[in-house]
Amino acid sequence: MTAVLERVLGRLPIGWLQLIHNRGRLAAALAGVAFANILIFMQLGFLGALVESIRRPYAAMDADVIVAASDMNTLADGSPLPRQRMFEALSVPGIASATPLSYGRIDWKQPDGTIRTLDVFGVDPAARAFGTPAIDAARDAIMNADVAIIDSGTRNVPRGLFEKIERGEPYRFEAKGRTLTVVSTFTIGGGFSADGYLIVSDQTFLRLFPQRASGAPNYILLRLEPGIDRGAVLAQLSATLPDYDSAVHTVDEAVARDQAFQTTQRPIGIVFGFGIVIGILVGVIIVYQVLSTDVADHIREYATFKAIGYRQRFFLGVVFEEALVLACLGFVPGLLVSLLLYAAVSAATGLPLAMTPARPPLVLAGTLLMCTISGAVATRRLARANPADLF
Amino acid sequence: MATSVLAPRHGAPPPHAADAAILVRGLDHWFGTGEARKQVLFDIDLAIERGRLTVLLGASGSGKTTLLTLLGCLREVQAGSVLLLGQELAGADERILVACRRRLGFIFQAHNLHDSLTAMQNVRMGLEVHGPAAMRNWREACAHLLRSVGLGERLDYRPANLSGGQKQRVAVARALVGNPEIVFADEPTAALDRESGLQVVRMLKRLGEERGTTTLMVTHDPRILDLADRILTMEDGRIVGDRSLPRSDPTSLPGRGGGHRDAG
Numbered sequence: 001m002t003a004v005l006e007r008v009l010g011r012l013p014i015g016w017l018q019l020i021h022n023r024g025r026l027a028a029a030l031a032g033v034a035f036a037n038i039l040i041f042m043q044l045g046f047l048g049a050l051v052e053s054i055r056r057p058y059a060a061m062d063a064d065v066i067v068a069a070s071d072m073n074t075l076a077d078g079s080p081l082p083r084q085r086m087f088e089a090l091s092v093p094g095i096a097s098a099t100p101l102s103y104g105r106i107d108w109k110q111p112d113g114t115i116r117t118l119d120v121f122g123v124d125p126a127a128r129a130f131g132t133p134a135i136d137a138a139r140d141a142i143m144n145a146d147v148a149i150i151d152s153g154t155r156n157v158p159r160g161l162f163e164k165i166e167r168g169e170p171y172r173f174e175a176k177g178r179t180l181t182v183v184s185t186f187t188i189g190g191g192f193s194a195d196g197y198l199i200v201s202d203q204t205f206l207r208l209f210p211q212r213a214s215g216a217p218n219y220i221l222l223r224l225e226p227g228i229d230r231g232a233v234l235a236q237l238s239a240t241l242p243d244y245d246s247a248v249h250t251v252d253e254a255v256a257r258d259q260a261f262q263t264t265q266r267p268i269g270i271v272f273g274f275g276i277v278i279g280i281l282v283g284v285i286i287v288y289q290v291l292s293t294d295v296a297d298h299i300r301e302y303a304t305f306k307a308i309g310y311r312q313r314f315f316l317g318v319v320f321e322e323a324l325v326l327a328c329l330g331f332v333p334g335l336l337v338s339l340l341l342y343a344a345v346s347a348a349t350g351l352p353l354a355m356t357p358a359r360p361p362l363v364l365a366g367t368l369l370m371c372t373i374s375g376a377v378a379t380r381r382l383a384r385a386n387p388a389d390l391f
Numbered sequence: 392m393a394t395s396v397l398a399p400r401h402g403a404p405p406p407h408a409a410d411a412a413i414l415v416r417g418l419d420h421w422f423g424t425g426e427a428r429k430q431v432l433f434d435i436d437l438a439i440e441r442g443r444l445t446v447l448l449g450a451s452g453s454g455k456t457t458l459l460t461l462l463g464c465l466r467e468v469q470a471g472s473v474l475l476l477g478q479e480l481a482g483a484d485e486r487i488l489v490a491c492r493r494r495l496g497f498i499f500q501a502h503n504l505h506d507s508l509t510a511m512q513n514v515r516m517g518l519e520v521h522g523p524a525a526m527r528n529w530r531e532a533c534a535h536l537l538r539s540v541g542l543g544e545r546l547d548y549r550p551a552n553l554s555g556g557q558k559q560r561v562a563v564a565r566a567l568v569g570n571p572e573i574v575f576a577d578e579p580t581a582a583l584d585r586e587s588g589l590q591v592v593r594m595l596k597r598l599g600e601e602r603g604t605t606t607l608m609v610t611h612d613p614r615i616l617d618l619a620d621r622i623l624t625m626e627d628g629r630i631v632g633d634r635s636l637p638r639s640d641p642t643s644l645p646g647r648g649g650g651h652r653d654a655g
Contacts (some may be wrong), residue, residue, distance in 0.1 A: 011519055012512055014505070021507035307465055308569075309493035309520045313484075368424040386467060388460035 005321070015321030018294065029290040033330025033367065036336065039364055041338035041355075042276035042345075048359070050269060051259050053191030055118070055195065056352070058255045060188055061101075063221035064132030065234065066254045070247040073261045075103060076193060080216035085246050091220055092240050094233040096225045099127035100217030102202060104209045105194065106175045116154060119194040122205025122217070129221055134186035135199060141183045142201045150182045153189030154196025155350035159219040176208045184234025185247035190350050192268055280370055287326060290320055295378050302382055303390030310382050319379050323371035331364050411474075412573055412605040413439040413462055420457055420628075424654075431457050432438045435471070440517040444596050444606045447501050448614060449625035449630075456577055457626070461494055462607065464488045464574040476572055493520060496566030496574040496604075498595070500581045502558040504550040510537055510561045511546045512588045525569065536564040554652035556587025563591060567598055574599060576608040585614060592618055 005013035019026045072078035082317045086098045102122035107115045123129040125143045128136060143377075150171075152162040161282060164183050165171050170180040180200075190196045206214055224233055230250070237248045249257065263269030295302070295315075302315055314323055342353040382390075397651045408646055411540075420432035431454045439445055449455045460466040462473060473480040478491055478596060483562045496517070514533040518525050536545055540560040542553075550558050559579060576595065580588030592608075599606045607617075616622060617636075624632030 010523070012508070012515060014508070014516075017512070018505075019505045297503070300501070300503050301505040304497070305516065305520075306498065306506075307463070307492060307497045308517060308565075309489050309491075309495075311489055385459075386465060388465035 007315070009321065013321060015318040016325055018298065018318075019322055019325055025290070025294075029287075029326050030330045030333065031359060032286035032290065033283065033326050033328050033371075034334035036279055036286055036370075037331055037334025037363060038338050038341065039279035039282060040276055040339060040366065041289040041334065041359070043272050043279055044359055044363070045269045045338070045345070045353040045355075046351075047263065047269065047272040047276070048356060049353045050192055050262060050272065052260050052352040052354070053189065054262055055255050056188050056191075056232065057121075057197065058251050060130050060132045060135070060186075061221055062136075062223070062252055064224045064230070064252055065222040065248060066069065067220040067222065067237070067241065067246050067248055068218070068254070069245060070243060072247065073265070076105070078103065080212065080218055081219060081246055083215040084172075085241055086217075086220045088240055089220060089237060092233060092236050094225050094228040095237075096223045097127065098220055098222050099124050100202065101129050101219040101221055102205045102209075102212065103218040104212070105206065106198070106208065108173060108175060108195075108198075114156075116195040117193070118151075118154070118196055120198045120205065120208065122198060122200055122202045124242050125201045130186075130199070130229060132186050134184065136151050138184045138186070138199075140312045142199065142204070144238070145201075146178055146180055146199045146204055146207065148180045148198050148204065149184045149186055149353050150198050151184035151188050151190070151196035153187045153350055155190040156195065175223060177288035178207055178210075180204075187338075189352060192262075192351075195350075269359040283367065284370045284374050287323065287371050288378060290326065291322060291375050294322065295319065295381065299382075299390050303387045306382070306387040306390070312379070313381050315382050316376065319375040320372060323375035324368065327364070327371040331367055334367075335360055335363075344384065396594075411438040411484060412441045412476060413437070413607070414472075414474040415462070416472040416474075418458075418461065418473060419466070420461060420466075420469055421453075422457075431628050435630060437623070437630065438608060439573075439605060441605050442600075442603045442623075443620040444599060444618065445621045445623060446619035446624060447609045447623050448613075448616070449531065450611060450613065453625040454628040455625045459575055459577055459607065463497060464491045465497075474476045493569070494572050496569065496571035498559070498562050498566045498574065498576040498579045500553075500578040502550070502562040502582075504558055504561055504565075506550050509547045509549055510564075513550070514564045514568050515560055517568040521569050528607065533564070533568060536568050537561070540564050550602065553589065554587070555583050556590060558595065558618045559583060559587070563595055564600070567602070567604070570602065571604060572603045573607065573638065578610055578612070579608065580610065582614050582617060588612065589615065 002013055002016060005016050067085060068082065069079035069081050083100060084099055089095055090098050104120045106118050106120055106124070108118050109115055125139045130136065135149065141147055142149060150162070151166070161171060165182055165185055172179055173182070186199070188197045200208065206212060223231060234248060234250065241248060263273070305314065339355060342355060345351065346353045404492050415437040417430055418435040419430065421430050423429055427586050447459065449654060457466070461468055462475060468481040470549055471481065475491055476494055478487065480488070480491070506571070507514070508516070511533050514537060518529050518532060530614045534546055540555060540563055542560055542564070545553060545557065548555060550561070553561065574595065579591055579595070583591065595606060596618050619636060621635045622632070623630055
């Protein structure tokens with residue numbers, strides 16, 4: 001390592017030699033850097049899980065365009081639309097099919113008395129609202145009244161319950177004063193608001209939510225004819241539908257809007273964003289502490305080097321060298337522990353925490369940056385001083 | 392630049408100006424600011440000839456270390472003129488100071504060796520400052536110098552495993568490895584016992600004479616006075632005594648280590 005650094009730096013790697021000379025401090029410093037990395041990785045992981053959990057229900061939809069009430073921010077808060085909008089949309093050339101989608105939320109009481117929250121979609125069983133094969137295959141089954149299919153990714157529910165359903169043993173539970181019969185499962189996975197999803201027919205939906213008027217779904221899912229000019233169709237749709245009660249978005253746009261809203265307007269997204277800032281701050285402070293203590297401990301040696309004729313550049317180089325070594329060596333355990341924690345948190349919460357390929361390089365770059373800034377600050381004391389005052 | 396502002400106050404050209412390594416004129420220095428400001432050097436005039444060992448003697452607080460650090464570019468000159476190897480230090484910017492420092496060697500009261508580096512690496516730091524060209528045969532140059540201070544067997548020892556005298560000898564090697572024109576030594580024997588102190592100074596003197604180096608040494612240690620070519624005495628910030636001694640014969644000097652070297 002010393003020889004490699006000597007080759008790279010073109011000088012004696014003093015920073016490295018200083019670091020390995022005091023193994024105890026090096027270990028503490030690396031633990032600090034790793035800790036900051038873990039903090040940042042976890043916050044990024046939670047933020048990523050939030051974004052991913054928002055995307056998943058949209059991704060399951062078999063649709064190109066989603067028509068929603070103009071007040072919609074997230075899938076959970078779009079106001080009902082007149083069903084008439086669906087027929088108006090169908091009148092636009094290029095629209096292949098349209099189907100309504102209703103949204104509601106129920107509590108699912110567990111045997112132990114605790115409650116799981118389920119987001120309920122009411123679909124027209126005659127049409128394909130969701131493209132997932134498991135959902136598509138259950139369309140006939142849910143035509144029967146009070147029959148439902150359930151998200152097997154629902155949080156904090158024993159796996160055995162879903163396995164039983166998949167083996168063909170229907171599961172019954174009471175919600176909203178009705179007894180629902182769950183006959184099969186699909187997988188979307190819970191997010192930060194609900195624990196999982198339930199899909200029923202539009203008729204069952206109205207029985208569960210009697211206050212909802214028939215003919216007033218929350219969303220209208222549209223499929224475009226293949227090869228059509230999407231932009232033109234979207235423009236014509238927007239022109240056709242009255243913009244006081246409906247907004248037209250491609251599904252991708254709707255996902256992006258929902259994610260942007262929840263990560264920047266909702267407390268949860270802001271909390272995770274803030275967590276990232278805190279993680280960076282903690283990292284900067286830890287690295288600054290380590291480097292400035294190290295500079296202070298070697299101030300006589302550095303003063304001697306300054307007396308010999310080394311420039312400020314040299315000291316910056318030494319401290320940067322230390323900062324880079326700390327950043328790189330601390331990153332490895334930080335990444336490994338974060339991967340373990342991602343797996344643990346995913347298992348415990350059912351949230352989609354996953355390491356994206358872009359994240360490690362991003363965090364490493366951030367770590368290098370914060371170490372470099374800390375290093376630059378830590379050498380300020382040396383910059384202006386007369387060497388004679390440092391002894 | 393500042394030379395014109397801080398021109399020597401004495402009109403007549405100073406004696407020996409041509410061959411002086413250091414020429415000081417009207418140097419004053421203060422410590423502190425405001426009411427706490429205290430003058431520590433008063434109107435110092437001084438010429439240090441090349442190639443000799445000059446000792447600066449005085450009680451602690453007499454200003455000798457301050458004078459040494461001013462001459463060695465380790466402190467900013469406040470008033471008066473210091474001509475070091477032909478370069479005016481008064482008002483000199485950092486770039487000039489760095490260039491000057493590279494022509495000097497320093498030995499301090501504490502050895503100030505880097506405890507993470509071996510003896511070889513510490514000496515190497517004295518060479519590396521001169522750039523890649525100086526580094527071509529660094530191993531040989533550093534090892535040779537360490538051998539000539541009697542540490543040939545301890546090249547890869549860290550300071551923690553060397554005695555006080557050995558550490559100071561490494562510091563001597565580090566100061567000399569870049570072939571400085573002037574060596575400044577600030578009480579190099581203060582932390583050493585009599586025997587190792589004498590040994591260090593003898594080595595410094597021998598190597599200095601072999602290379603024609605000018606040496607300026609601050610001390611209040613009377614036991615090394617008989618090695619000096621010239622003794623300056625300071626009291627309360629003024630030079631009060633200046634005594635030149637008959638030049639001793641270098642070959643008669645007791646010393647250790649390699650007796651021959653290629654002055655490079």
